[in-house]
Amino acid sequence: MDTTVVNTDAENKVWGGGNEPLRASYGKLMMWFFIVSDALTFSGFLAAYGFSRFKFIDSWPIADEVFTHVPFLHGQEHPMIYVAFMTFVLIMSSVTMVLAVDAGHHMNKAKVTFYMFLTIIGGAIFVGSQAWEWATFIKGDYGAIQTKGGNILQFVNTEGERVALGDFVMTGAHDRVHHERKNGIWFTDEGTLPTYTLQEVVASFESNPDLLIRTQILTKEGEKTILSRDESLKQLKTNGKSVVEGANLHVNEYGASLFADFFFFITGFHGFHVLSGVIINIIIFFNVILGTYERRGSYEMVEKVGLYWHFVDLVWVFVFTFFYLV
Amino acid sequence: MAHAHNLSIFRGTIKFKSNTQKIWGVLILLTIITAVEVVLGIYKPQSLMGQVLGMKALNWIFIILTVVKAYYITWDFMHMRDETASLRRMVVWTAVFLIAYLVFILLQEGGYIESVYTSGFVKKDF
Numbered sequence: 001m002d003t004t005v006v007n008t009d010a011e012n013k014v015w016g017g018g019n020e021p022l023r024a025s026y027g028k029l030m031m032w033f034f035i036v037s038d039a040l041t042f043s044g045f046l047a048a049y050g051f052s053r054f055k056f057i058d059s060w061p062i063a064d065e066v067f068t069h070v071p072f073l074h075g076q077e078h079p080m081i082y083v084a085f086m087t088f089v090l091i092m093s094s095v096t097m098v099l100a101v102d103a104g105h106h107m108n109k110a111k112v113t114f115y116m117f118l119t120i121i122g123g124a125i126f127v128g129s130q131a132w133e134w135a136t137f138i139k140g141d142y143g144a145i146q147t148k149g150g151n152i153l154q155f156v157n158t159e160g161e162r163v164a165l166g167d168f169v170m171t172g173a174h175d176r177v178h179h180e181r182k183n184g185i186w187f188t189d190e191g192t193l194p195t196y197t198l199q200e201v202v203a204s205f206e207s208n209p210d211l212l213i214r215t216q217i218l219t220k221e222g223e224k225t226i227l228s229r230d231e232s233l234k235q236l237k238t239n240g241k242s243v244v245e246g247a248n249l250h251v252n253e254y255g256a257s258l259f260a261d262f263f264f265f266i267t268g269f270h271g272f273h274v275l276s277g278v279i280i281n282i283i284i285f286f287n288v289i290l291g292t293y294e295r296r297g298s299y300e301m302v303e304k305v306g307l308y309w310h311f312v313d314l315v316w317v318f319v320f321t322f323f324y325l326v
Numbered sequence: 327m328a329h330a331h332n333l334s335i336f337r338g339t340i341k342f343k344s345n346t347q348k349i350w351g352v353l354i355l356l357t358i359i360t361a362v363e364v365v366l367g368i369y370k371p372q373s374l375m376g377q378v379l380g381m382k383a384l385n386w387i388f389i390i391l392t393v394v395k396a397y398y399i400t401w402d403f404m405h406m407r408d409e410t411a412s413l414r415r416m417v418v419w420t421a422v423f424l425i426a427y428l429v430f431i432l433l434q435e436g437g438y439i440e441s442v443y444t445s446g447f448v449k450k451d452f
Contacts, residue, residue, distance in 0.1 A: 022413040032417050043425040047432045054436030058444070064367070084364040088357065095353045098403045102345050222375070310403045314396055321392040325367045326385045 031304045035311045038273075042315050045269065046322055049262045059151075059216040061255030062224070063324050069136050083324050086129045087316065090274075093122025094313040101306045104299025109288065112302060116285040119309065123278040130271045137263065140246030143194075144253040145201060147239040152255050154214040155205070156226060163211060165245070169196045169204045194243040201243055202236055216255050263323065270319055273312045280305050332407045335398075352402045359391050380437075 022029065053060050064079040071082070100115035143165035145153040155163045181189045205211055213232035217225045227235060244253045252260035284305050293299045333348050334341040335355075342348035366374070366384060374384040401407045406414055 022410050022416075024409060024413055029413075032413070036417055036421050039421050040424055043428060047425075047429045050429065051432040051436040054433050055439045055443075057437075057440050080364050080367050084360065087360055091353065091356050091360070094399065094403055095349055098349050099346065101405075102349065105345075307404055310399055313403075314399045317392055317395050317399065321363075321388050325363060325388045 025300060027300065027304050028307070031307045035307065038311065039315070042266075042269070042318070045262075045266050046318060049266065049322065052256075052258050052262065056256055056258070058218050059256065060218070061216075061252075061259045062218075062222075066137070066254045066259075067133070067324060069141075071132060080324060082129070082133070083320065086126055086133075087320050089122055089125050089129070090313050090316050093119045093126070094310050096122060097306045097309045101299070101303050104293070104302045107294070107299070109291070109294055112288050112293075112299060113285070116281060116288060116302070120278055120281050120285060123274055123281065123309075127271060127274050127278065130267065130274070134264075134267075137260075138246050138248065140244075140253045142253065143196075143243065143245045145198070145236065145240045146242050146244045146251060147235070148241045149239065150257070151216050151239075152244065152253060153235060153240065154224075154253075156212050156214045157210050158212065160214075160226060162214075165196055165201065165243070168208050168211060169201050171196065172200055172203070194245050196243050198240055198243055202240065205236060206233065266319060266323065270312070270315055273315070277305075277309050277312050281309065331405075335402065348402060352398050356395055356398060359395050363388060363391055 020026075024032070067083060068077040068079045069082065070076070070078045096115045096118040100112050100119060103111035103115060141164065142154060142162050144155070147153060155165070155168070157163050178193050179188070179190045181187070209229070211232070212229060213227045213235055215225045215227060215235075219225055242251075244251045246253060247257075247260040247263075249257075249261055249264065251257055254260070284301060287293065287301065288299075293301060331345045331348070333343070333345065335348070335352070340351065342351055366387065370384065374382070374387065376383050378386055400418075406418070
């Protein structure tokens with residue numbers, strides 16, 4: 001292609017490429033289009049969450065009671081604190097990103113490098129926190145009983161404080177052995193069995209008169225309904241089906257299993273965006289160090305990846321509101 | 327790319343001297359809003375638990391604060407303030423219209439199904 005003239009007067013021809021409608025470059029426009037479509041995807045998920053929540057408005061889990069943990073502070077309840085910290089980390093990394101873009105406008109390679117580095121660190125802290133949050137959620141803390149109708153019964157003492165299964169259940173002889181592939185049919189196995197069996201929980205509950213059952217149903221004041229002792233025993237004996245510890249895609253000790261499904265799906269999809277954002281940031285970071293954009297004469301690539309990074313922050317602002325606050 | 331930055335927020339009430347200063351200013355604003363949200367979320371003042379337009383007043387406050395945050399992230403971090411008006415409308419109006427439409431329909435339907443559940447699977451008893 002050496003024979004073709006590289007520098008035609010393409011800028012003057014409307015259809016010849018090289019002109020910039022809306023005074024934004026091709027790459028930036030395409031990033032904006034991608035952001036609009038991705039925003040619609042996320043709003044689809046969040047609107048579906050809203051749908052399910054409105055559908056079960058009087059029995060939805062209370063987020064303040066679910067996300068109460070902070071790393072290194074065992075056994076203490078600090079609702080919202082850790083997720084507020086995560087939000088702040090993400091906003092902060094958005095700020096360092098926009099500072100990197102600004103330094104790029106001034107063609108300051110050293111500053112772009114420094115701010116890109118800080119942005120990557122912020123993203124990594126966020127993804128790590130997200131992973132910790134998932135691990136805590138999956139592990140669960142109090143344990144509960146699932147009823148035949150798929151509802152959750154939790155245990156409280158007479159003051160209404162939550163009681164963990166481990167605090168009152170006395171283990172008897174396990175009548176149920178964990179089925180493994182090596183015993184029995186080789187191609188079948190089963191997931192982890194809960195620590196306690198239903199019979200043990202029911203027996204311990206009966207011998208402990210201070211315990212009551214808390215259902216999923218919300219009272220007018222927005223708190224969970226606590227049953228009387230007789231009601232509790234009746235519910236447990238007639239409707240109890242299995243012991244639930246923690247949460248996965250099938251069961252959820254905090255309440256409606258849909259809540260866990262949406263939590264995994266929405267924060268997972270967002271976390272995946274953050275992860276890919278960090279990877280793209282790392283690629284751009286190395287390009288900056290190698291001087292690619294210095295030679296190109298413009299740091300526009302930093303601006304484009306910056307748009308994506310801010311978008312991820314923007315989505316988190318909404319996830320934070322609709323999952324943790326509202 | 328090299329076009330000048332619009333350095334004032336709040337419709338010109340606060341003006342910044344440089345783009346870097348504006349970024350820090352917006353960070354302070356976003357931090358204050360997040361702090362207010364967290365404090366309200368932890369303490370849940372009783373005075374804000376009344377129902378307004380089918381939702382708790384507190385929830386409306388959260389949603390409005392979130393939209394304010396989204397505005398500043400888009401306008402100042404993503405430099406929407408500096409883009410041409412047509413690009414801005416193309417992106418913002420499209421998204422706002424489609425999202426509002428989807429959210430309205432799904433929430434309406436969710437509320438309807440809830441009412442069918444609570445009133446014994448019969449919506450209207452003629």
